[in-house]
Amino acid sequence: MKYVDEFRDPTLARCYADAIARIATRPWSIMEICGGQTHSIVRHGIDQMLPRGVTLLHGPGCPVCVTPSGIIDAAIAIASRPEVTFCSFGDMLRVPGETGSLLAARGRGADIRMVYSPLDALAIARDRPDREVVFFAIGFETTAPATAMAVLQAERERVANFSLLVSHVLVPPAIEALLSDPGNGVQGFLAAGHVCAVMGYWEYEPIARRFGIPIVVTGFEPVDLLQGLYLCIRQLEAGRAEVENQYLRTVQRDGNRHAQAVLGRVFSVRPQQWRGIGEIANSGLGLAPDYARFDALRRFPDIVAPPERCNECISGEVLRGVKKPGDCPAFGTRCTPEHPLGATMVSSEGACAAYYRYRRPSHSDAAGEPARPRIL
Known part of the structure; x- marks a missing residue:
């Protein structure tokens, strides 16, 4: 190909x-x-x-790994409200917060649906005007333009029961x-x-x-x-x-100026908490004042994102490049994709999940065993 x-x-x-x-x-x-x-x-x-x-x-x-646990807990609290249909990408459902996961909340009866696009969530809102439909908007600059376009579409169609829980971050x-x-x-x-x-x-x-x-x-x-x-x-x-x-076949210096313009219209830059790292100035996107009515945290003002607590998970050190997954004493034993202690194990893009899937039998990085190239 x-x-x-x-x-x-x-x-x-x-x-x-x-x-x-x-x-x-x-x-x-x-x-x-x-x-x-x-x-x-x-x-x-x-x-x-x-x-x-x-x-x-x-x-x-x-992006899943750096989503702060407080936002996940806020998502669970919103999704658990009887009038809410909560829509999320599938890889967020099992990520643990301090109060559980969206998947566990769905098991308790919350109306939580996996979608592939924010436009899927908007379609649900359009079809179910009796429900408050909330989309969990996470990701880097790659997914943020689609979120922005969904907001603009909701504005054009005057869909009043659609809102976003936003946790977009900037590289x-x-x-x-x-x-x-x-x-x-x-x-x-x-x-x-x-x-x-x-x-x-x-x-x-x-x-x-x-x-x-x-x-x-x-x-x-x-x-x-x-x-x-x-x-x-x-x-x-x-x-x-x-x-x-290096990526000449896809990337140009100026990027996609149209997408950047849409981001600049719908979002404003703000400080952002990164899971395991802390707050980074100017690293997040929040809805601009003209679109604040689509902010789920404003629509449900009683929802407060709790602070992140420490546990034995070393995902913050993994995300900062200080440690490798094999350095964690819980890796592959107390922490697995089925029972993750942190987001870097549960996310399909997390470093711990990658090491578990491809290197768990040898633990080469942790034990210093001989390298075993896989493709060549």
Whole structure:
């Protein structure tokens, strides 16, 4: 298949792995901020193909994983109201908050429905004017435009019983927050290609200049990732700090200006809590004043998102790249996809779920066992 098979070519993947080994003269730590890239790296053994000393860190690139537990608890409280039909993407249903999960609430009788698009939720609201229909709007810049379009459609159609519980987050402020941490060990970033397809990569250029760090926009297939790593390490070895675009077949510098305009119209930037990380300034999207009537928290003012509590889950350290899933003593025993302690295990894009699915028998990262590449 054009644009897929050639980026899974084992021979080409080996060529890039060998090229990285030739140019890497010292240890480097590079972080990807995309759950899809994390799963591809772990599934195909990309990190195990790299020379010793080149380390891949898994950042806060899973939108489900970074959704704060307080918002999930607010979702459960809203969904449990008898007049509410609550709509959510499927991967949010099992994510634990402090008071349980949406799936458990549905088991208690709440009208909670899995949808594939905010427009599905809008259709339910249109068909059931007797119900308050709430859509759980989560995700990075990739899913936010669809949420914004649903709001505009609801406005045009004057659908009064449709609202949103919003927890959209933005990638560039998260990168800045990680780089501003005194304990930060990241020396280069692989930027998520699908986010940049919407937003472009012009936002990353001042970050690269300010922190003196290379950022490479990268795709999701094995050759994409290895080529992105090669470009990043080549910059590091040359002492450069620029934004490069590996994902040329999809991403342009300016991104999708129409989508950006829709986001700017419907949303305003605000501080946002990130699960396991804390509040990051200017990292979230909330409904702009002209569309505040679609805010579910305003529609149900008695709902308060409780603060996040600590437990034995180390997902915050995993999301910051401080630890790997295998470093957690609960990994694969007390914490599994069936009984998760944290979102990084339950989410289909979470790093812990990736390690559990593809590496649990060997625990190679935790035990230091020999690398076992999977695709080659």
